[in-house]
Amino acid sequence: MNAPTPAPRMTRQRREILDALDTRDFRSAQSWHERLRAEGSTIGLATVYRGLQALADQGEVDAVVSESGETLYRRCEAGEEHHHHLRCRSCGKAVEIDVPEFEDFAHRIGDAHGYGDIRHTIELTGVCPECAAAGRG
Amino acid sequence: MNAPTPAPRMTRQRREILDALDTRDFRSAQSWHERLRAEGSTIGLATVYRGLQALADQGEVDAVVSESGETLYRRCEAGEEHHHHLRCRSCGKAVEIDVPEFEDFAHRIGDAHGYGDIRHTIELTGVCPECAAAGRG
DNA sequence: CGTCTTATCGCTAATGATTCTCAATTGCAC
DNA sequence: GTGCAATTGAGAATCATTAGCGATAAGACG
Structure with missing residues (x-):
């Protein structure tokens, strides 16, 4: 009955997301994706969505839903x-x-x-x- | 230059929405639409969306965005x-x-x-x- | 009551955000 | 190295919501 930790792999793109998130702003997944591509990354949109969700589940990022219904993310402070x-x-x-x-x-x-x-x-x-x-x- | 009040017409469907809304529950536009159709109305989905938005603007209904991003509506109490x-x-x-x-x-x-x-x-x-x-x- | 103007309808196609599909990759344990 | 499951990327699919448009009917007027 003990779920062996799902084995999260540290991939290049996972690292890129984590790095990009190192700011104080709330942005949509699409916006983070644009920013990453602008910085030269070749990361895919779906991957950004997946990564942000995973991070949100782990409590690494905060997610809020804006008035217009989009979900906004940003890295959250330390302990949390x-x-x-x-x-x-x-x-x-x-x-x-x-x-x-x-x-x-x-x-x-x-x-x-x-x-x-x-x-x-x-x-x-x-x-x-x-x-x-x-x-x- | 004076915008003559846009002239809101009291149509059958507007009345139906107002009647249906006479409850205490928050539901999505789609959900209200289903309910209306179930009760025999032939109202269209777009009309329900339009009606709810108009009512929300007038302050007749409350609108909240759920965690999943859908907008939920319900009629709000009197004065407000x-x-x-x-x-x-x-x-x-x-x-x-x-x-x-x-x-x-x-x-x-x-x-x-x-x-x-x-x-x-x-x-x-x-x-x-x-x-x-x-x-x- | 009949006519006329145009707000409103209901349908369908279009958007926009997010999720899913799936073949191609690639961490990473052995 | 090898092998295999986790992960990726591109595009298709899904969902909620909005826009476009010809048809309908509310409400003003005579």
Whole structure:
């Protein structure tokens, strides 16, 4: 009954994704793909999708769904427990924020209504100083 | 130069959508469409999409984007200012919740980082009592 | 009530994002 | 090295949503 760890191989493309992700911005899989190709990589789009998903499962990257329905990714900070973001709607730059007490709050609300297995999402979006200055957003 | 109010017509299908929406569940446009057809309506899918969007713009319905990227709709309560939900991941049933102080919190965080035009999303999801009892979820 | 204008319909084709298929590669254990 | 399953890349397939368009009918007017 012990699932032998699925054996993740460290391939060139896996490494490329990890490297590219080393920033502070939220971008779509397509956007990361473009960037990689622009840097000379020959990585395929499907591979980027697969890689990002795998990384998200491992907790190596954060994934959020934008208003328009696309999934955005970025590498997350070190240790990583549960956390939230303040993201720029124009350039994707994000900072992690702390919402103390919210975990508790969420569970209390859940209990109050009899809902179990509570999960929550908090997303703050805005326009960062740079984008505001540049007249974007 | 004055846009005369676009003249919204009350059609049979508009009425059908409004009637169908008279529940407490969050469902996708496709799901509402199915339901309408099941009840004998001959309304088209595109019409349901158009109708729901229009209603969302008017503030008559709430729209949220699920984890999987689909947009879910439900009629919202009367007056309607900004509010949040605790939604069942299995059946879509939702209750409105109050998150006092959060509006302020959001703006304070935004200011602290120099981000403007702050917008926020809070979604709590869980499994409602009925679904839990039925073993779904 | 009949006519006219045009918003709205419903169908179908088009988009856009994401996933799947599958033959060709290639980590990596032996 | 060898062998084989995990992984890749390109394109087809899928899904949700939107756009295009001829047909229909809401609502204003006489």
